[in-house]
Amino acid sequence: MRLRCAVLDDYQGMATSVADWSPLEGRVEVVCFREHIADEDGLAAVLADFDIVVTLRERVPFPASLLKRLPRLQLLVASGMRNSAIDYAAAAERGVTVCGTQSLSTPPVELTWALILGLARGLTTEDAALRTGGPWQSTLGADLHGRRLGLLGLGKIGSRVARVGLAFGMEVTAWSRNLTAERAAEVGVALAPGKEELLAGSDFVSVHLALGDRTRGLVGAPELALMKPTAYLVNTSRAAIVDQDALLAALHEGRIAGAGLDVYDIEPLPADHPVRSAPRLLATPHLGYVTRANYETYYGQAVEDIRAHLDGAPVRLLG
Structure with a gap:
């Protein structure tokens, strides 16, 4: 049978x-x-x-x-x-x-950089304007060269993301609870003194941690408040690491420049989910592995x- x-x-x-x-x-x-x-x-x-x-x-x-x-x-x-x-x-x-x-591990690395580049150069805004007869050049791109990339997590994926950042001429720092200066140096990046210092000093923050009791809600309203108003947050790891409501509030209030998301608290996203209408957000339907x-x-x-x-x-x- x-x-x-x-x-x-x-x-x-x-x-x-x-x-x-x-x-x-x-x-x-x-x-x-x-x-x-x-x-x-x-x-x-x-x-x-x-x-x-x-x-x-x-x-x-x-x-x-x-x-x-x-x-x-x-x-x-x-x-x-x-x-x-x-x-x-x-x-x-x-x-x-x-x-x-x-x-x-390479597909999520590549998508992470697609989100970072899309945010930095306003690609969705400019594409939509070009196709609909909108303004010719309406955004001012954020430079990568010479800026700081902060990585929450420096494992297999985070390390690859770091190397691309270095190739762009970025200053790269990383933090996780168990990360050592020696391990960071092996990848060619600096160990941030703490999570708070990484968030406050970075122009781009990207999340590359496994979800667990110690990482759930790791980036909440207090942590988002530390970020520069010109900074961007990207999460292609696990949705629950970042407090989604706090992030949406920060985007609506313009407290950070933008965010790139590939992971969500509910998947697939319901039609009326607030993520779908959030400003300053570049969102993809969990394509990291696809x-x-x-x-x-x-x-x-x-x-x-x-x-x-x-x-x-x-x-x-x-x-």
């Missing part, structure tokens, strides 16, 4: 075209869902008849309450090798194997995970 596999959040309908699923032919029926299913009741109803689920990043929580409503589930595949939305203990208790895939090479990795290795599970030798186990 063929098993049934659900692929969630396949927004662009690319899951089965960027990878070769033929190794599963005759063994697994693959069903892709392009629309996000936001509530647990809906997920429980849709997934009740599936043996395998492929979930994209951390879009869909899999708590114990949902897992116990999925009696047929035997394999859960998550893109990436870390997923805070899955209750691993509950999965193990119910005999559900959880596997991951590799994830490239590139062909990354999708080829995600779905290609998802096929490998499923095949290995069927053969009784699971790979890339999470938990």
Whole structure:
């Protein structure tokens, strides 16, 4: 009997075209869902008849309450090798194997710089004006060369962002609770004395931290108040690291020059979400990981995970 596999959040309908699923032919029926299913009741109803689920990043929580409503589930595949939305203990208790895939660090680096450059040169404003007969040159660009880039986090992604900043001729500083001066020096950047000093002294601030108890709400109203009125904040990491309401207030009141966001408290964003109408904001729909090479990795290795599970030798186990 063929098993049934659900692929969630396949927004662009690319899951089965960027990878070769033929190794599963005759063994697994693959069903892709392009629309996000936001509530647990809906997920429980849709997934009740599936043996395998492929979930994209951390879009869909899999708590114990949902897992116990999925009696047929035997394999859960998550893109990436870390997923805070899955209750691993509950999965193990119910005999559900959880596997991951590799994830490239370069796509979010590139998107971070797309947001920084877009903000600095007013690209969306100028593009809209040019296309609609608006003014010829209406913004005054913010220079990168000679300005300070402050990085909250200097891990795999933050380090790559730092090197691009250095190539632009920026002064780059970084801070995180465990960052040392030696590690910063390895990347060629300076260690900021503290979070407050980094925020107060930077012309551009970019967030590259993992979400956890110590980073949730790390940048709130007091921290935003430290930033220069000419400074920009970019977050391509996790939405909860920055207090979204405080950031929206700062943008509406003009207390910072602008922000670039790729992550949100609710995804996909509801039509009436306040982010959609915020001024001084360049926003993208969580595109940090969305590139062909990354999708080829995600779905290609998802096929490998499923095949290995069927053969009784699971790979890339999470938990």
